[in-house]
Amino acid sequence: MGADEEGTLARLKGVRNAVVDPTIAAHRGRIVKTTGDGMLVEFASAVDAARCSVEIQRGMSSQNENFPQHRIDFRIGIHVGDIIFDDNDIFGDGVNVAARLEGIAEPGGVCMSDDAYRQIRGKVDIVCADLGPQALKNIAEPMRAWRVHLGGQSTAQQVSSASEAPVLSLPDKPSIAVLPFQNISGDPEQEYFADGIVEDIITALSRFKSLFVIARNSSFTFKGKAVDIKKVGQELGVRYVLEGSIRKAGARVRITGQLIDAASGSHLWADKFDGSLEDVFDLQDRITMSVVAAIAPKLDQAEIERSKRKPTEKLDAYDYYLRGLAVVEGATKDENEEALRLFYKAIEIDVNFALAHAMVARCFTLRKANGWMTDVAKESVETAKVARRAAELGREDAAVLSRAGYALARVAFEPEEGADLIERALALNPRLSSAWQFGGLLKAFRGEPETAIEHLAHAMRLSPLDPSLYSMQTATALAHFVAGRYDESVFWAEKASREDPNFLPAIRIIATSAGNAGQLERAQKAAKRMLEIDPAFRVSGLADHVPLRRPDDLARYAEGLRRAGLPE
Known part of the structure; x- marks a missing residue:
């Protein structure tokens, strides 16, 4: 429009008359209203909507080949949902979701909801790529979405495109991923310490309800890789990325950090923090507060205080805990038994260490799931005992409550008690991925599939x-x-x-x-x-x-x- 207002308007009218409007009519669509350069269309079925959308985009591709200097690209979003009729207009969440899906479609592309995809799957000859759950603006819960591949590609290209990591839309609130910090201690054995410190920083950030924080398991997929911060932001769907390094030498530790705007690559904040090992929790707090001050300065004081919580006063116990974390999710029975040994060692040193108790319960859950238990009855009793102790000690810690709750439900067959603990965990920290996962499993077990x-x-x-x-x-x-x-x-x-x-x-x-x-x-x-x-x-x-x-x-x-x- 800026280059040629009249020519663009004439071109828009031309493609509507030649491609868009006739195609909609041919597929039994009704144009509800137009909004400048967009329109809202209602169809009798999702199949009609999908076929119409593909035909429009293919028609527009041909049109644009003839007008390379004046190409027009549309985005199309498709959703199936309830609507409200008012005179000649329609309203409701069904319309809102379709509009948001249009916003995340590629130029010249089609994006549909999972509800729509289920209706057209196997009925329309198209290839779709699963974009996974998408955080859509003003839509309460993430929605799974699909990108339509529109031809002009070989099957191999289509499969390749379908497997590419999706570009996730940004949440409405400040969003951040914390990458694994580089261990520059010169001792590979200290890798567990660097990873544990980062996990604690992620946990502290996730306690702020005003932030959207990517879980540790996703952030750590970039460990040991040379990363493009912009790509990290796209793949994880975040605005900010925190990276840094840790040097531990004897009783001294230095942590450096830098906060980067993933979209522009600009550095928002960088600093280094020196102290003794006894100061390690204070160093974590200072990093967390610096990051929060840079991206979300107006925060509730209660959230700030809640984020400053030492897991234990005894550093030897903390060290065993970090060593256990490094192997707990391993794929073998031997790794599981080593993690159990380390967490029990942490508890020996600090009998009130809630996270260590919770991780013992997590080990037993993994033993149950993988068939590694040697005495099911005895280990189930121990699971119940340690999970309840964890919940008692960590009644204000979402990570503790979620792991303890799932262990009680899955291993000790106490589903109601377990579900209550997970609900409390979600109330305390709605940014904890594992709590949503465990909660989802328990809902499925209890016969609540949609939730x-x-x-x-x-x-x-x-x-x-x-x-x-x-x-x-x-x-x-x-x-x-x-x-x-x-x-x-x-x-x-x-x-x-x-x-x-x-x-x-x-x-x-x-x-x-x-x-x-x-x-x-x-x-x-x-x-x-x-x-x-x-x-x-x-x-x-x-x-x-x-x-x-x-x-x-x-x-x-x-x-x-x-x-x-x-x-x-």
């Missing part, structure tokens, strides 16, 4: 590059199973299984959901893989693996496994 899916979508947005994303995807598959949406359940479980081909819960859901959906070949293939990994599995022992609360859910799960051919 479960919302919780899990939020967890994935808070940690979009999480190495254990497959676990959240598997939980989402379970929620869809509970809701009776077997095709969607298989979709999510297969997505998880591609990330970790040996993850039994995902394979098990493929077997039962495909079995219930009548997809017997797919179900039998999954059942065969299950027995290769766990030859002792029997349908009769299902309740110990999947603690579904409603008898009908458990019965459907068992029936699907029987149809898949698994032994009773």
Whole structure:
């Protein structure tokens, strides 16, 4: 418009008459209203909307080839939802979501909600890329979205594009990711210390409800890599990135940090902090406060005080705790047992160390999930004991409460008590990815699939590059199973299984959901893989693996496994 106002207006009218309006009419669409260079259109079905959108964008691509100096690119967003009619206009969340999806579409592209995608999947000959949960402006919860690939690409290119990390939209509040700090101590053994300090800084920042903080598991996917800060901001969907280094020499420690605006690459703040090991918690507080002052200066004093909490007064206990953190999420039984030993050692030194108790409970949860328990009854009793002690000591610490709550529900079979602790954790810290994940799982177990899916979508947005994303995807598959949406359940479980081909819960859901959906070949293939990994599995022992609360859910799960051919 700035270069040629009249020519642009004439061109816009031309493409509407030649491409846009006739295509909408051909697909039974109704133009509700126009808004300058945009329009709101209502369709009888999502299939009509998708076909119309693709045809418009392909038509516009051809038009733009003929007018390279005067190209016009539209973005299109599609959503299925309730609307309110008022005279000739329509209103409601359905309209708002479509408008937000249009905003995150590429120029010349189409972006649709998961609700719309479910309606058109298998009915429209297009390739779509999963963008994952998206934080849309003025929409309360993150929504899963899909990008349509519009042809002109080979199949290989389409698959490649579909697997690219999505560019996530920015939350409405200040958003930050803390990258792993570089260990410049000259001693690789100190790596655990540097990582632990960063985790504590992330935890402190996440206690500020006015900040959106990416979870540690996603931030640490950049560990040991030369990073492009702008790309980090795009992949994690944040405005700011904190990076730095740690040098530990004897009883002295130096921490440096720099805060960067990911969009522009400009440095907003940089400083170094020196002190003795006894000052380490004070150094963490000073870094946290400096970052917060730079990006969100108006904060409630209660939040500031809540962020300044020493996990323990005894540094030897803290050191064992950090060493345990470095191995707790390892993939082997030996790593799990080493983590247990280290956390118990921390508790020996400080019997009131809440986080150490919570991490012991976490170790037992992982032992249960992976079949590593040697005495199930004895270890279940110990889990309940240590989880309750953790909750008692850390009643104001969301990380403690969420881990303790999930351990009580999953291992000690105390679902109500566990759910209460997780709800309290979310009230204390709504930025804690693991609390949303554990809460989502418990909601699925309790037969509340829609709430479960919302919780899990939020967890994935808070940690979009999480190495254990497959676990959240598997939980989402379970929620869809509970809701009776077997095709969607298989979709999510297969997505998880591609990330970790040996993850039994995902394979098990493929077997039962495909079995219930009548997809017997797919179900039998999954059942065969299950027995290769766990030859002792029997349908009769299902309740110990999947603690579904409603008898009908458990019965459907068992029936699907029987149809898949698994032994009773």
